Amino acid sequence: MRFQMMQAEIPDGMRLEPLSHELKVEDAAHKYMQGVEYGNLLAYLIRRFGYTKCGSDDHKEICAYLLNTPREDVFIRVGVRAGREVWWDFSAYVSNATWLEYIGARQDGKGQEFLKDHVKAVARAVKELQRPVYVRDVPISPLGRLTEDAARKVRLVACEAHESAGYGAVSRYYKQLLR
Secondary structure, eight states, X not given: OOOOOOBOOOOTTOOEEEOTTTTTHHHHHHHHOTTOOHHHHHHHHHHHHOSOSSOOOSSSEEEEEEEEOSSTTEEEEEEEEESSSEEEEEEEEEEHXXXXXXXXXXXXXXXXXXXXXXXXXXXXXXXXXXXXEEETTEEXXXXXXXXXXXXXHTTSOOBOXXXXXXXXXXXXXXXXXXX
């Protein structure tokens, strides 16, 4: 089954636990997101995933996206922040049930083995963010505008723009238009 990245829909009652270090999300982000500037990343996220459902804080975070991974119990969060510098950050979360299983495995000395597939899911999701999306006939990625040659070199088929692409209204208004 093909993995389709989208904004995560967290089931009612599921609590998420941070597990960024153990899931090596920073390693994946540094591997696949070298040279990404926050403005390009923000434009890409909006075009590909639509307006954020995640919200942000009222201090330094411009916005954040909680995205799914190939595993139903693992999520990545991409935040765009401003301060003295503007930057982005990636973090990873797992369901509370997975967290408890991991704690048990770690106590038995098998924590890293337990997380092997989880780490792969995070890496695949971060790599998936290289997939270009089009603004009319211009392919963009988190790195910014791509030439057609560069888009082909990524070796990933371009993904569809989010249904809100091109609408200037907040989601509750454009959803009425789509009916």
